Amino acid sequence: MFDTVLVANRGEIAVRVIRTLRRLGIRSVAVFSDADARARHVAEADTAVHIGPTPAVGSYLSVERLLEAAARTGAQAVHPGYGFLAENARFARACAEAGLVFIGPPADAIELMGDKIRAKETVRAAGVxxxxxxxxxxLTDGQLIAAAREIGTPVLLKPSAGGGGKGMRLVHDPALLxxxxxxxxxxxxxxxxxxTLLVxxxxxxPRHVEIQVLADGHGQVIHLGERECSLQRRHQKVIEEAPSVLLDEATRAAMGEAAVQAARSCGYVGAGTVEFIVPGADPGAYCFMEMNTRLQVEHPVTELITGLDLVEWQVRIAGGEPLPFGQAEVVLDGHAVEARICAETARVTAAPDGSRVDFLPSAGRVLxxxxxxxEGVRTDSGLAVDTEVGTAYDPMLAKVxxxxxxxxxxxxxxxxxxxETTVLGVDTNTGFLRRLLAHPAVAAGELDTGLIGREAATLVDAGVPDEVYGAAALLRQAALAPPEDGWRDPFSVPSGWRLGAEPAWTRHPLRVPGHxxxxxxxxxGEVRIGDAEPVAAALHTDGDRVILHWAGVTHLFRHAGDWLGRDGDAWQVADHDPVEAALHGGSxxxxxxxxxxxxxxxxxVVKVAPGDxxxxxxxxxxxxxMKMExxxxxxxxxxxxxLDVTPGSTVAMDQVLAVVLPTASAEEERS
Structure with missing residues (x-):
């Protein structure tokens, strides 16, 4: 066993690895950029080293600074987590040259499987x-276009050097290639x-099914069953589960053996994942897609059904220990499902072919x-109150x-x-995930990688519930009241009471971004939204809890600043200044x-100029x-x-980028 391990990652990934290191009695070293000085993974490690500025290229992707941090803290090994340098052969070799153990596969295996083109050729030769x-x-652009036309659209463009859905493009129209x-x-x-791309x-x-493999340095390679990862958008996984409802025992065994052969073909050591694309109508026609030479984000579902800590076995294997169990001893117990909590805002927009849902990165401070x-619930998280969520890194915040x-x-x-999950101060996809899990097709296990794309518009709350506006207005009304201790001037109580007349209404102009x-x-005792009929309403607070009695129904919210949260959803309900909006709205x-x-x-990228x-x-x-375009x-x-921006410009949410004057208006202006 190692005495000290440096974790070359951040966020929930680093927190997850640190948790196992602590259980094993191993001292953990965290690294952090300027943006992460107060991050949770820094607080939870035994020691932490600042390694550079916010941009990852000068910090988390800097091999030299990571090695320097390892040397300064006496680390004997480096765990790369998943992401950043986890699949970087140069980093693995640099660790070895510095006398550090890289807790992952050999550099040659990373290099081979990291090149999707060579990886396919290698596993094909092994019979996969x-x-x-x-x-x-x-291949040049022209060669890629020629290959795509020969295969026939639709085709998938994929980067050869990496995974995680980054850079993948599904193309239906040859004219857009x-x-x-x-x-x-x-x-x-x-x-x-x-x-470098391939087609x-x-x-x-399609269904996306992957096999978890584990290989020691003594020649033993086993698999730990499969994970179903078909619920995706933009080719990135959203929900994962183990085992898959699609596979029977015979297909599971056959795919597991194919994954083992793929791992053997590249001399793999450690924990890794072999990914397959599986036709839903014919599971036996599975095909190898790629191998991820690292721990996967979704590894907890495998841990929960096998009882194994995969980070622990990564560490033990890297330390030279053989696996003390074989394939026959691997038993799958029950079922596990994981949801990825990401910092993002879902917006429904009109499109020529119907409504479209855009998932846009969000940022803010966790309030x-x-x-x-x-029972049966586990949360892997990098969040804490006051965490600043920016756009420099991946949007994933936690996993439930x-x-x-x-x-x-x-x-x-x-x-x-x-x-039960509440994150206030930053938009997340928590409510969307909860509704997705309740979808009849998901409940029935009838999954494919296009399901979210087809159903997303039905899973996003297009409007803001009236009770949210009601709670926000009543909170503002309560803030107007004087303290309850001692005597209160009855005329200072914001009840709307007037001598000899009906109570007056106090108006609160409010706005939720995107609405x-x-x-x-x-x-x-009453609230009226817009021109609607008044609703009987009352509100009580208890710390961050808001209990709203609304039209005979009681609603429980969590509250912080302008934010209200309920059942996984959250809304930022801000004051709206109609005068300021009119001044800045223009014609x-x-x-x-x-x-x-x-x-x-x-x-x-900027493709136009003023006057175009x-x-x-x-x-x-x-x-x-957050690595998304x-x-x-x-x-x-x-x-x-x-046109107010150029390539490289940093922009804020809702900042004006350009103005396109409609054709009719432009013609009138010219005349």
């Missing part, structure tokens, strides 16, 4: 079926420093936090995992746990063509945040009259 696609590495290839290369270059055939009705506990004797119990426990402002009127025509940043981030004529839906700019498109035919 692979997805049909392009051949060869370093050039544009999508350029975007995929940008994302791949930004995420992995390598823009694969798109499997219709209040409540994480679930209870539930285990039960069967799938129905696990799902029920997870839904209840998400309802139109409303005016909520309050008087003694109706100008407002309709004003394009603002949908999220805080960095402008990476554009068409509705045309891509004008690209904003990147968001295309800003023209809302209508018109002329670009203002």
């Amino acid at each position: 079926p692979v997805v049909p696609g392009s051949d060869g590495s370093g 050039a544009e999508e290839i350029a975007a995929a290369r940008r994302e791949a270059r930004g995420s992995f420093g390598d823009d 694969e055939r798109w499997i219709e009705g 209040a936090l409540r994480e679930p506990q209870g 995992i539930a285990h039960g004797p069967d799938r129905a119990t696990a799902l029920r426990r997870l839904r209840a746990a998400l309802a 139109e402002p409303v005016t909520v009127a309050v008087r003694d 109706a025509a100008a407002h309709a063509g004003t394009l603002t940043a949908p999220m805080p981030g960095t402008v990476t 004529e554009v068409s509705a839906g045309q891509s004008l700019l690209v904003v990147e945040a 968001h295309v800003i498109a023209a809302p209508h035919d018109g002329t670009v009259t203002e």
